Amino acid sequence: MFSWSFRRLPGDVATAFALTGLHPGADFDVYAVAALAGITVGPGTRTLSRLHRASLVQAAGAGRYGMHDLLRAYAREQAATRDAGGQRRQALTRLFDYYLGTAAAAMNILFPAEAQLRPRTAATSAAAPDMPDETAAHAWLDAERANLVAAVRHCAAHGWPGHATGLAGTLFRYLMVGSHLPEAHTIYLHALQAARLSGDLSTEADALTSLGGTEMMRGHFRDAASHYRTALECYQRCGHREGEARVLRNLGMTEYQLHNCRSAVGYHQQAIAAYSDAGDSLGAARALVTLAEAETELGSYDQASEHLHRALPVVREASDHLREAEALELIGWLSLRRGQLTQAAASFGQVLAIYRRIDYPTGMADALRSMGEVSLRGGEYQRAIGYLRQALEMFRKTGHQHGENKTLRTLAEALHGTGQPALARVELTAALRLSAETGNTYEVASLHRDLAESHHTSGQDEQARQHWEQALTIYTQLGAAEADQIRPMLSRRD
Numbered sequence: 001m002f003s004w005s006f007r008r009l010p011g012d013v014a015t016a017f018a019l020t021g022l023h024p025g026a027d028f029d030v031y032a033v034a035a036l037a038g039i040t041v042g043p044g045t046r047t048l049s050r051l052h053r054a055s056l057v058q059a060a061g062a063g064r065y066g067m068h069d070l071l072r073a074y075a076r077e078q079a080a081t082r083d084a085g086g087q088r089r090q091a092l093t094r095l096f097d098y099y100l101g102t103a104a105a106a107m108n109i110l111f112p113a114e115a116q117l118r119p120r121t122a123a124t125s126a127a128a129p130d131m132p133d134e135t136a137a138h139a140w141l142d143a144e145r146a147n148l149v150a151a152v153r154h155c156a157a158h159g160w161p162g163h164a165t166g167l168a169g170t171l172f173r174y175l176m177v178g179s180h181l182p183e184a185h186t187i188y189l190h191a192l193q194a195a196r197l198s199g200d201l202s203t204e205a206d207a208l209t210s211l212g213g214t215e216m217m218r219g220h221f222r223d224a225a226s227h228y229r230t231a232l233e234c235y236q237r238c239g240h241r242e243g244e245a246r247v248l249r250n251l252g253m254t255e256y257q258l259h260n261c262r263s264a265v266g267y268h269q270q271a272i273a274a275y276s277d278a279g280d281s282l283g284a285a286r287a288l289v290t291l292a293e294a295e296t297e298l299g300s301y302d303q304a305s306e307h308l309h310r311a312l313p314v315v316r317e318a319s320d321h322l323r324e325a326e327a328l329e330l331i332g333w334l335s336l337r338r339g340q341l342t343q344a345a346a347s348f349g350q351v352l353a354i355y356r357r358i359d360y361p362t363g364m365a366d367a368l369r370s371m372g373e374v375s376l377r378g379g380e381y382q383r384a385i386g387y388l389r390q391a392l393e394m395f396r397k398t399g400h401q402h403g404e405n406k407t408l409r410t411l412a413e414a415l416h417g418t419g420q421p422a423l424a425r426v427e428l429t430a431a432l433r434l435s436a437e438t439g440n441t442y443e444v445a446s447l448h449r450d451l452a453e454s455h456h457t458s459g460q461d462e463q464a465r466q467h468w469e470q471a472l473t474i475y476t477q478l479g480a481a482e483a484d485q486i487r488p489m490l491s492r493r494d
Contacts (some may be wrong), residue, residue, distance in 0.1 A: 009054065012037075016047045017056055018082055019091045021067065021075020024154040025147035027060040032147070035098035035126040036091045044127075064143075092154075096163040098126035099144070099151050103170050106137035110358070111173045113282065113320035117246075119169040138359065141174050145183060152187045161194035165203040172210050176217060177322075177360045179398030184214045202243065205234035209247055216254065217362070219402030219438040225254040242283065245274035249287045256294045257402070259442045259480075264294040285314035289327045296334055305334055325354040325363060332370060336377060345374045362403060365394035369407045376410065381417035388414060405434045405443060409450065421458050425451060445474035449486065465490065 009017065016037040023032060034044035048065060051057045056075075060066040067075065079088050101124040108115050109131055131137045141148075148167060155164035168191035175184040188210040195204035212227035228251045235243035252267030268291035275283035288311040295304035308327050315323040332347030348370040355363035372387030388411040395404040408431035415424035428451050435443035452467035468490055475483035 009050065009056075012039075012043075013047050013050050014078070015082065016044075017051055018075050018078035019088070020051075020057070021072050022079055022088055022092055023095065023147075025150040027064045027066040028147070029064050029143075031098065031102075031127055031129055032095060033065075035094045038091070038094060041127045093160070094124075094126055096151055096155055096160055096167075097122070097124040098128065099148060100124075100163055100166050100170065101126065102128045102140065103144075103148065103167060106131055106141050107170055107174060109137040110134055110141075111322075113315070113318040113323075114173055118172075119166045121166060121170070134358075141171075142178075145180065149183050149186055152190050156190035156194040156197075161198040161200075164194035165191045165198075165200070165207065167191075168210060169203075169206050172213065173322075176213055177358070177362070179217065179362050179400060181214055181217055181399050184210070184217075188214060201234045201238040202240050205231040205238070205240065205243055205247070208234065209243075209250065212247075212250060212254075216250070216257075217400060219257075219400070219405065219434075219440065221254045221257045221402075222439055225251060225258075228254065241274055242278040242280055245271050245278060245280065245283055245287070248274055249283075249290055252287075252294065253290055256290070256297065258440070259297075261294045261297045265291060265298070268294065282314060282318050282320065285311040286320070286323050289315070289323055289330065292327075292330050296330060296337065301334055301337060304330070308334075321354050321358050322360070322363075325351045325360075325367075328354070329367065329370060336370075336374060339377075341374055341378050345371065348374065361394050362398050362400050365391045365398070365400065365403055365407075368394070369403065369410060372407075372414070373410055376414050376417065379417070381414050384414040385411065385418070401434050401438055402440075405431045405438075405440075408434070409447070412450065412454075416454065416457075421454055425454050428454065441474055442478060442480065445471045445478070445480070445482070448474070449482070452489075 016033060016039070019036040020028065020033055022036065030041055030044045030048055033048055034041050037044065037047065039047070048057065052059065052065065056071060057065040057067055079091075100121050104118065104121045105128065107118060129136075129140060131140060148171060152164050152167050155161065155167070168187050171187065172184075174180075175187070188207050192204065192207035192211065195207050208227045208231035212224040212231065215221070215224035215227060228247050232244060232247045232251070235241075235247060248267050248271035252264045252271060255261070255264035255267060268287050271287040272284050272291070275281075275287060288307040292304040292307040292311075295301075295307065308331055312324065312327045315327060328347050329351045332344045332351065335341075335344035335347060348367055351370070352364060352367035355367055368387050368391035372384045372391060375381075375384035375387060388407055392404060392407045392411065395401075395407060408427045412424040412427040412431070415421070415427065428447055432444065432447040432451070435447055448467040448471035452464045452471060455461070455464035455467065468486055472483055472486045472490065475486065
């Protein structure tokens with residue numbers, strides 16, 4: 001039956017059908033077909049229409065088509081029989097060129113400040129869709145995300161290592177901002193495989209850095225640090241000073257999340273020096289923002305404020321909206337630490353507006369959590385609970401476990417404020433489970449401490465003792481100063 005339909009096709013349409021069967025994804029549009037067949041969009045549209053009428057492709061949504069598995073296998077057989085002069089490899093190279101070039105164009109629209117960090121892409125003759133604005137760029141990436149993952153997987157396994165690592169490096173910020181973590185993990189594992197097969201230390205380090213970023217988003221900070229340290233060794237071996245700077249900054253962020261703030265400051269200072277050596281003033285400004293985060297935690301408020309106000313105009317001038325929002329959020333937290341609730345609320349409102357504009361769900365959730373914190377400090381417990389429940393829902397949708405954990409702890413505090421300690425302990429217990437899953441032992445200890453204090457307030461001294469003992473054991477193992485704060489609590493109850 002397939003043969004009868006196939007033999008009735010004109011020669012150029014039959015060739016296009018055979019080559020379309022090579023597509024590694026589940027569906028495709030006219031631009032992908034045009035790239036595979038080496039034709040323009042007009043003939044591509046007519047080809048797809050003819051194949052659809054012949055029931056050799058099927059509609060899979062607006063402007064998209066797919067193939068039944070048996071038809072795909074038949075098309076690939078036909079492509080194999082017609083493979084004069086390596087026609088199949090040429091077709092797939094054109095397709096991967098198209099995906100790489102169009103992904104780079106979309107990313108340059110969405111994240112122009114990071115253009116210099118992404119791999120350079122060669123010009124391609126393949127037709128590409130118009131992307132007049134951020135909405136169109138986002139829509140293309142969302143529509144093609146599964147195909148881009150499939151392309152990286154195929155390129156890594158079948159001899160296009162440059163395309164695999166190029167696509168992986170190009171897509172990083174989109175995958176992180178959108179919290180597409182399963183796809184990101186798949187892409188960077190395959191990119192790492194491709195880089196190691198090609199013996200390219202720099203791209204191997206890039207893939208490891210991106211894998212670290214994926215683990216950071218999941219809240220697996222020790223795993224992230226392990227990837228970053230291996231990446232740092234690779235960058236140092238190939239003399240990639242700017243890569244060193246990026247990974248030193250990332251190590252500073254993991255140390256901060258693990259509550260090793262003095263170590264975090266050291267890494268950030270090394271990163272700033274490395275960025276300066278590489279002549280990257282924007283990178284140095286980004287590192288100043290994350291340095292200020294650690295300084296805030298250490299109580300060095302004036303120093304943190306100075307660094308943030310040095311970094312803010314640099315990131316704004318570069319249209320680096322993510323770092324602008326991060327700096328404003330930290331300015332908000334500095335205001336909150338100083339008891340300036342009105343100023344903090346204004347900063348967090350600006351942050352939320354930026355994240356909404358760039359459609360960053362995790363950032364929006366973080367801003368809502370911060371606004372909940374302001375309401376909590378102002379004694380507006382019900383308003384705080386409203387913000388925090390919104391944040392919690394968004395963190396759960398994006399799979400951001402660390403954000404979920406922090407929100408649960410703040411929500412528990414707000415519930416205590418409304419006189420609901422039992423409900424507060426439900427949220428703290430959920431946070432404890434998350435911390436154990438992600439391996440964040442400091443957070444595990446802190447949550448045992450929170451639960452102890454909650455039980456103690458409710459007059460449940462035996463339950464309080466059990467949690468204080470567990471907190472003390474972990475704090476002692478970590479060498480944390482909090483151990484000295486808990487020992488008197490237990491000795492008073494002996």
